[in-house]
Amino acid sequence: VCAISPKAIVSDACASFSTLDDLNRDLKPALSEITQKTDFFSYYRLNLYGKECPFWNDDSGLCGNRACAVNTLENEEDIPLVWRAKHLGQLEGPKAVHPEKSLQEKRGPAKPLQGELGEDVGESCVVEYDDECDERDYCMPEDKSTSAKGDYVSLVDNPERFTGYSGVGPRQVWDAIYRENCFSKDSFPHSASLGSSPPAGPAAFGLKSVLEKKGREQALVEQQKTEPALPFVAETGLELEGECVEKRVFYRVISGMHTSISTHLCWDFLNQTTGEWGPNLQCYKDRLHQHADRVSNLYFNYALVLRAITKLGPSLMDYTFCSGDPSQDRDTKYKVQGLLTQAGTAPRIFDESLMFVNGEGPSLKEDFRNRFRNVSRLMDCVGCDKCRLWGKLQTAGYGAALKVLFEFDNNALAVLVLKRTELVALFNTLARISDSLTAIHEFRLMVEAEELHS
Numbered sequence: 172v173c174a175i176s177p178k179a180i181v182s183d184a185c186a187s188f189s190t191l192d193d194l195n196r197d198l199k200p201a202l203s204e205i206t207q208k209t210d211f212f213s214y215y216r217l218n219l220y221g222k223e224c225p226f227w228n229d230d231s232g233l234c235g236n237r238a239c240a241v242n243t244l245e246n247e248e249d250i251p252l253v254w255r256a257k258h259l260g261q262l263e264g265p266k267a268v269h270p271e272k273s274l275q276e277k278r279g280p281a282k283p284l285q286g287e288l289g290e291d292v293g294e295s296c297v298v299e300y301d302d303e304c305d306e307r308d309y310c311m312p313e314d315k316s317t318s319a320k321g322d323y324v325s326l327v328d329n330p331e332r333f334t335g336y337s338g339v340g341p342r343q344v345w346d347a348i349y350r351e352n353c354f355s356k357d358s359f360p361h362s363a364s365l366g367s368s369p370p371a372g373p374a375a376f377g378l379k380s381v382l383e384k385k386g387r388e389q390a391l392v393e394q395q396k397t398e399p400a401l402p403f404v405a406e407t408g409l410e411l412e413g414e415c416v417e418k419r420v421f422y423r424v425i426s427g428m429h430t431s432i433s434t435h436l437c438w439d440f441l442n443q444t445t446g447e448w449g450p451n452l453q454c455y456k457d458r459l460h461q462h463a464d465r466v467s468n469l470y471f472n473y474a475l476v477l478r479a480i481t482k483l484g485p486s487l488m489d490y491t492f493c494s495g496d497p498s499q500d501r502d503t504k505y506k507v508q509g510l511l512t513q514a515g516t517a518p519r520i521f522d523e524s525l526m527f528v529n530g531e532g533p534s535l536k537e538d539f540r541n542r543f544r545n546v547s548r549l550m551d552c553v554g555c556d557k558c559r560l561w562g563k564l565q566t567a568g569y570g571a572a573l574k575v576l577f578e579f580d581n582n583a584l585a586v587l588v589l590k591r592t593e594l595v596a597l598f599n600t601l602a603r604i605s606d607s608l609t610a611i612h613e614f615r616l617m618v619e620a621e622e623l624h625s
């Protein structure tokens with residue numbers, strides 16, 4: 172079996188970039204059909220507005236609040252409305268609201284409510300207890316103190332693309348996300364070169380942080396005023412070599428997600444001179460072309476998420492994708508079965524059995540899960556609606572993939588049942604990575620063409 176070891180860089184394993192490119196080319200049409208053309212997979216329920224950033228003060232000018240996003244383009248007031256970051260970051264299309272829990276309880280937990288949600292917007296979903304998380308989850312449970320259970324948002328109407336969200340807001344979020352990779356103070360990669368301890372990020376806060384945040388957030392803001400921004404773990408590839416495989420995988424998942432976001436915003440970029448949307452080659456060159464490790468981490472994520480979906484495959488073959496329209500439900504099932512059958516014939520490209528087994532591995536699992544939950548909570552600190560939507564969806568998608576890979580026994584496939592939101596996130600996350608791989612391929616061709624002509 173030719174499998175990508177989590178230890179390997181994708182390109183040094185037998186499954187090379189081109190193997191994965193071929194696989195992606197084969198699976199892409201079926202995956203796009205599923206995520207773009209079925210109600211079940213193209214609407215996502217999330218609590219987009221109801222939760223405040225748990226790690227720092229949303230009102231602070233330093234953080235990823237909406238104001239940060241609005242003020243990112245220079246001389247914003249002079250720019251036509253349609254080009255402004257606030258406008259670009261807004262959600263499009265109708266939303267359907269999740270029904271109150273009391274309504275769900277009346278109907279009973281397991282029964283689908285067909286046609287109940289937003290028929291006027293062409294959306295209807297299984298209503299289930301998908302707001303509860305259990306201890307195996309890598310996602311962040313919904314905040315039970317808020318009554319809002321979220322909205323259903325059309326993913327097709329809100330493509331992931333350039334929004335103009337930049338500057339201090341996203342920088343602070345990315346910094347905090349990468350700090351989650353520091354599993355202990357000792358393994359913090361830059362403590363020596365910084366000459367001081369890293370600031371207390373979400374990682375240091377731990378899961379009790381929401382309760383304790385009030386006292387700490389001010390300290391964090393103060394600390395960040397006085398300390399230089401943290402260098403990124405990305406620039407410390409060599410130091411990662413000495414780390415155990417689990418930490419490395421954690422880093423790669425995050426970095427690969429970052430690569431995918433960067434790819435999408437460069438591929439679907441707004442040319443502010445012409446007002447046209449299209450690929451921005453310079454954006455790609457600056458962020459990705461010179462950074463083979465970042466692109467490699469994207470391939471790594473493709474292998475990881477696809478493996479999770481393949482592992483889930485047998486328990487999905489008979490799943491009822493209930494949308495309220497029986498013929499569409501059958502069609503969705505047919506499409507998913509087609510993808511799973513096709514994916515099932517591919518070589519196994521990721522071997523999760525190597526993780527959490529040797530050395531300090533087993534003891535790291537809970538830490539790994541908690542840190543990933545912290546990353547998912549950090550999405551509430553993202554100050555642009557569309558970015559937050561896709562950030563939340565993708566962290567939930569990776570969370571679902573990690574749960575399938577590491578929380579379910581390979582021999583107990585019957586219990587591999589995910590919640591609807593997890594399934595939607597998982598498939599759409601693979602579709603995001605898949606689109607990114609295609610875009611990077613196109614960008615590479617553009618660079619080659621440019622070099623030929625120069």
Ligand code: FAD
Binds near residue numbers: 403429430465561562
């Ligand atoms: P950033 O992308 O902010 O990166 C900061 C630093 O991280 C870099 O200088 C580099 O040192 C390091 N780094 C970069 N890429 C990697 C990598 N792959 N692996 C490891 N390290 C890396 N903007 C949009 O236009 N549309 C969106 O949909 C969108 N979604 C976002 C979602 C989230 C969760 C976040 C936090 C931000 C999002 N943004 C989005 C903003 C976008 O990601 C950038 O932050 C912004 O474009 C500014 O880019 P930058 O050049 O400052 O570098």
